[in-house]
Amino acid sequence: MKKILKVFGHNLLDSAKDLAPIVLVIGFFQLIVLQQSIPNLFDIVLGTGFVLLGLTLFVYGLNLGLFPMGEVLAFALVKKGSIIWLLIFSFALGFGTTIAEPALIAVANEAASVAQLGGLIQEIELQPYAQILRYTVAISVGLSVLLGVLRIIKGWPLTTLIIGGYLLVIITTAFAPDNIIGIAYDSGGVTTSTITVPLVTALGVGLASSIRGRNPMTDGFGMIAIASLLPIVAVMIFGMLW
């Protein structure tokens, strides 16, 4: 129990260090540049406390449950040697980690409320709009991880895939409605964060180290890059169809 508390305190300190620069920047601008007081101070302090505690519990829980599980599975699947199951697992991993991504949830909700303010959707459509946007992004991340794993197995060069991805983005940009372009480009960056990155990186580097002839440095990385491109294309297609 004492050990748990110590680790937890350490994690809380880490999260506090992670958040401190942002608090400093915001404090500096609000108090010194703008020379304003901080409104609803109680709410802000309470909210920041939630964010801090939430981030700590989240990271702590990841290390306790998700990471060990994910690593054990990635290695076991490579050992089993079935490519089909490996690909199904990759898709499921990409989809599963993205659908739970807090940053994506936040941005999808913002996107929906902005779309509503702009008269694009009715209030009743708010929830479904955000939901379908999230599922669109999650499915495309699933496909990206699948593609990334296939690339590592087959040894395809990353540059070719990325150039192909860039071309797809440019082509869909030409046809997508203007109001979706910004949201689409953003969802590329949003998809890949705290839950996704470590799991997917562990999978890529693990795979590249266990397959002969692959270099973990040139082949193990790159999965996140693909997972940042495909969602852009997927969301623009979502925009054309909505």
Place this chain on the structure above:
Amino acid sequence: MVDLFQPFVDMLWDVAPIASVLFGFQLLILKQKIPHLKQVIIGFVLVWIGLTLFIAGLEKALFPLGKLMANQLTSPDFIGSNASWEDYYWVYIFAFAVGFSTTIAEPSLLAVAIKAHQVSGGSIKTWSLRITVAVGVAVGISLGSYRIVTGIPIHYFIITGYAVVLIQTYFAPKSIIALAYDSGGVTTSTVTVPLVAALGLGLASTIEGRNPIIDGFGLIAFASLFPIMSVLAYAQITDFLTRRKK
């Protein structure tokens, strides 16, 4: 007080997919027992609670504060009326500071930096990578704010950026390319996204003639593109310096 019951229920539906993927594969496909089952279950419960508090806190504090500050920094009272794009210099400085500080703090970037340090056999330093990426994000977000202020369409920047990345890729040392591309997606995580998205939406709703739907988004796209350039450039510079030394 904040109503936390509904968020907890909603979040359960979001954590369930990961849990079922991992448990499903372990039990049904690999047919193996789960090591340290009790610890793993506690981990999942903590993830669930943590995510809920995190989202609730964001909606309570970071989103409104970010929007408020963006509004204040862009309001005519602060900038002066008939402002041209140079008058928004505090906005660009703010964007730079937020981009840099949030990226340095980014846990997923730290995770990748540690992995890259291990895999590269120590030739990639954790701190150099983090700072290089953070500078890329900071520059990207400043430029993104400039774009919102001026209203230049986003895809001009992004497509030009793609061209620059491709040219750099051609010249950069091969071993860095995959990592550089990855740093693009890694940078914008749980802390950066809400603040930066709020800044963009706030800017676009205060500046006359801007539509939040069209102009408000896109900062994150800048923040994901510029680190690729900065990491490639960093690799090229160090490569050049070591070769000159020889």
